Amino acid sequence: MRILIIEDEPKVSELVKRGLVAERYAVDTVANGREGLEFTEVYSYDLIILDLMLPGLAGPEVLQRIRRTNTSVPVIALTARDSIDDKVQLFELGVDDYVTKPFAFAELLVRVKALLRRGPVSRSSTLRIGDLELDRLTQQVKRSGRRVDLTAKEYSLLEYLMQNAERVLSRNMIIEHVWDQSFDGITNIVDVYVRHLRSKVDDGYNSKMIHTVRGTGYVLRATGIEP
Amino acid sequence: MNRDSLRYRVTGFFVGWLALALVVFSAAVYLGVKTFLAKSLEHTLADNAQNIASHYVVQREAKGETWFLKEMTEDFPPDTGDQFVRVTQGGKVLYTSGDMRNPYVSTSKLPLPSDPAWVNAIHRETAESGQRLMIYTFAYPAPDGPPVLVESAATIDPIKHVLRSLLLILLLTTPIILVVASIGGYALMSRSLRPVVVLTDQAERVGRKYMGERLPVIRSGDELERLSLSLNRMIDRLEDTLAHNHRFSADASHELRTPLTIIRGQLEELTQRPDLSAEAKDDVGSALEETDRMSHIVESLMAITRLDCGGERIQMVPVDLMAMASVTVDQMHLLADEKNISLICETGPPVYVAGDPMRLKQVMVNLLDNAIKYTTPGGAVSVRVAAEGEQAVMIVADTGIGIPEEALPFVFDRFYRADKARSRESGGVGLGLAIVKSICNAHDGSISVKSGDGRGTMMQVDLPLLRPSPTHAEDAGQVMEPAHRAHSLGHALARERMEEKETRPASAS
Numbered sequence: 001m002r003i004l005i006i007e008d009e010p011k012v013s014e015l016v017k018r019g020l021v022a023e024r025y026a027v028d029t030v031a032n033g034r035e036g037l038e039f040t041e042v043y044s045y046d047l048i049i050l051d052l053m054l055p056g057l058a059g060p061e062v063l064q065r066i067r068r069t070n071t072s073v074p075v076i077a078l079t080a081r082d083s084i085d086d087k088v089q090l091f092e093l094g095v096d097d098y099v100t101k102p103f104a105f106a107e108l109l110v111r112v113k114a115l116l117r118r119g120p121v122s123r124s125s126t127l128r129i130g131d132l133e134l135d136r137l138t139q140q141v142k143r144s145g146r147r148v149d150l151t152a153k154e155y156s157l158l159e160y161l162m163q164n165a166e167r168v169l170s171r172n173m174i175i176e177h178v179w180d181q182s183f184d185g186i187t188n189i190v191d192v193y194v195r196h197l198r199s200k201v202d203d204g205y206n207s208k209m210i211h212t213v214r215g216t217g218y219v220l221r222a223t224g225i226e227p
Numbered sequence: 228m229n230r231d232s233l234r235y236r237v238t239g240f241f242v243g244w245l246a247l248a249l250v251v252f253s254a255a256v257y258l259g260v261k262t263f264l265a266k267s268l269e270h271t272l273a274d275n276a277q278n279i280a281s282h283y284v285v286q287r288e289a290k291g292e293t294w295f296l297k298e299m300t301e302d303f304p305p306d307t308g309d310q311f312v313r314v315t316q317g318g319k320v321l322y323t324s325g326d327m328r329n330p331y332v333s334t335s336k337l338p339l340p341s342d343p344a345w346v347n348a349i350h351r352e353t354a355e356s357g358q359r360l361m362i363y364t365f366a367y368p369a370p371d372g373p374p375v376l377v378e379s380a381a382t383i384d385p386i387k388h389v390l391r392s393l394l395l396i397l398l399l400t401t402p403i404i405l406v407v408a409s410i411g412g413y414a415l416m417s418r419s420l421r422p423v424v425v426l427t428d429q430a431e432r433v434g435r436k437y438m439g440e441r442l443p444v445i446r447s448g449d450e451l452e453r454l455s456l457s458l459n460r461m462i463d464r465l466e467d468t469l470a471h472n473h474r475f476s477a478d479a480s481h482e483l484r485t486p487l488t489i490i491r492g493q494l495e496e497l498t499q500r501p502d503l504s505a506e507a508k509d510d511v512g513s514a515l516e517e518t519d520r521m522s523h524i525v526e527s528l529m530a531i532t533r534l535d536c537g538g539e540r541i542q543m544v545p546v547d548l549m550a551m552a553s554v555t556v557d558q559m560h561l562l563a564d565e566k567n568i569s570l571i572c573e574t575g576p577p578v579y580v581a582g583d584p585m586r587l588k589q590v591m592v593n594l595l596d597n598a599i600k601y602t603t604p605g606g607a608v609s610v611r612v613a614a615e616g617e618q619a620v621m622i623v624a625d626t627g628i629g630i631p632e633e634a635l636p637f638v639f640d641r642f643y644r645a646d647k648a649r650s651r652e653s654g655g656v657g658l659g660l661a662i663v664k665s666i667c668n669a670h671d672g673s674i675s676v677k678s679g680d681g682r683g684t685m686m687q688v689d690l691p692l693l694r695p696s697p698t699h700a701e702d703a704g705q706v707m708e709p710a711h712r713a714h715s716l717g718h719a720l721a722r723e724r725m726e727e728k729e730t731r732p733a734s735a736s
Binding site for chain 2: 009011012015016018019053080100101102103104105106151153171179180182183188189192193196213214215216
């Protein structure tokens with residue numbers, strides 16, 4: 001899997017590159033839009049990470065030109081803008097997903113992985129992590145065969161954590177998925193729900209599945225190893 | 228009528244000056260006429276006296292006393308006429324025309340002209356019957372003794388009558404003139420100010436919506452054309468400034484976010500290092516939390532700046548505040564349950580406003596979050612949405628610690644904290660209410676607060692009510708672009724709301 005990063009800030013592109021290389025991706029970085037365009041014409045990429053605030057040729061312009069020749073390559077935009085208007089505009093431009101700076105690397109990684117496996121997404125009706133089982137059809141959750149009663153929000157929170165098991169999810173991502181962006185400011189809503197979910201899922205079991213990663217977010221792991 | 232309006236004031240000013248001018252004019256006319264009439268009466272009397280002296284008194288010596296009396300009786304008959312004539316010599320009356328008739332004036336008691344100051348001059352007397360008399364005394368030097376004194380008198384009543392009529396006319400016409408002038412002046416002012424009213428309405432529209440529109444230029448070649456042109460130039464400059472501001476906030480936000488991204492990324496890398504002690508890991512985690520907080524502050528500040536300088540286009544779609552409130556309360560129930568606070572939403576009929584669903588929801592979420600945060604366990608938080616007149620009103624009330632009175636004017640200021648220690652501990656950055664206020668303003672609404680120490684807090688949001696009619700929904704879409712996008716957002720929200728209700732396998736509490 002080959003990824004192109006078009007980002008003018010060398011430290012940011014270096015960070016993202018290191019993180020992605022650690023995940024076994026092949027990564028190229030370029031510092032401006034013109035060069036980025038040339039790279040996309042010469043090489044074939046599986047994914048492009050594009051900063052929208054580029055010197056010279058601006059990000060949206062670069063994207064439009066890429067889309068002229070290649071409509072299928074997934075593009076994740078790095079944006080400093082966060083007004084809703086801009087986000088709608090982004091999707092109209094042909095962005096597949098975006099992260100707002102500053103982002104947690106985990107968040108970018110989840111989005112990268114989501115886009116790269118987009119083709120054959122297995123949406124099997126049952127999610128199974130360790131002894132935890134979630135049935136999407138009946139919306140029932142069982143741990144070690146014992147039924148766990150969850151509210152609607154707890155259910156969607158657990159589903160999201162299980163879908164991304166072993167991956168750290170930032171509070172921001174959880175809010176966007178399980179609530180909506182109006183809750184952005186009050187991150188403790190996530191903490192409260194996770195605490196409730198944890199008491200229902202982990203209480204009474206020796207191995208804990210839901211873990212807090214300080215400063216980043218939450219992760220659901222099959223085994224009870226501390227991160 | 229607005230007492231402060233230019234129309235009213237200019238007309239008032241003009242009428243005031245006109246009234247003053249009329250009073251001065253009337254006084255001058257009155258005094259002038261009075262003096263003129265008195266003078267002319269004096270002249271008549273003096274002429275008369277001199278006439279008698281030169282025609283009758285002179286010939287008296289030659290033609291004898293009998294002739295004199297006869298002539299005088301003939302020309303100035305006693306007891307008739309409206310004038311009085313008396314001829315005396317050394318205190319002896321040679322002839323008197325007696326009392327005046329029509330009107331009756333008694334003259335028998337009039338003193339003889341003994342005062343030398345009266346000679347060849349006018350003096351005034353009051354007749355026994357009450358009238359004021361004007362008397363001219365002419366001295367004819369007689370060869371055979373003391374001078375013959377000829378008195379000619381008349382009442383000044385006619386003058387008084389004329390003056391009274393004049394005063395009446397002036398008193399009647401002045402107010403009539405003033406009324407006519409003020410009506411005319413007001414009409415004239417209204418006429419010349421009508422373009423200004425049109426300009427004002429347009430300017431307000433331009434101010435509230437985007438800057439794209441310009442004022443209609445009044446091609447009259449006068450001050451108003453200049454006014455409309457310079458207003459348009461001002462809007463141009465304003466638009467430039469706003470665009471500059473918007474660019475600045477976008478740039479500033481970008482410049483702040485890049486270093487934050489790098490700090491965040493490098494700290495995250497650090498936590499991955501296996502050789503890090505647990506203590507160091509904790510410190511790095513804490514630093515990460517702070518970058519989160521800082522990002523949040525940057526985001527909030529930028530949101531406020533964009534909302535306040537109009538850089539952010541608010542999507543206007545019909546929003547049912549009632550439904551939104553009950554969904555939000557549902558979503559935040561657990562936060563209240565955690566603290567053993569009862570959170571209720573009084574249900575009622577839909578209340579529609581035109582607005583950005585995301586932003587309006589943020590208002591509710593922030594207000595509820597605050598209310599829950601500052602309410603002690605066992606307390607209550609309630610939301611009420613209602614239509615009151617032309618306003619949609621949302622009230623979030625709590626039984627919490629309240630806000631001290633001296634802090635009330637500042638609660639919507641950026642970074643203001645009523646209780647520093649407590650709010651820092653609960654993780655706020657002091658921007659939540661500032662954002663709420665900016666959103667309310669951007670929706671042509673307002674927010675107010677009522678509170679007291681220990682008596683709970685009541686936040687009230689007022690937004691212009693949208694009457695639920697099909698044309699309204701269309702209007703909102705047409706006027707406030709981008710329409711289709713806004714609608715799809717609104718629908719997305721509505722869909723999410725439905726899902727929310729449908730996918731609830733168990734109760735939220």
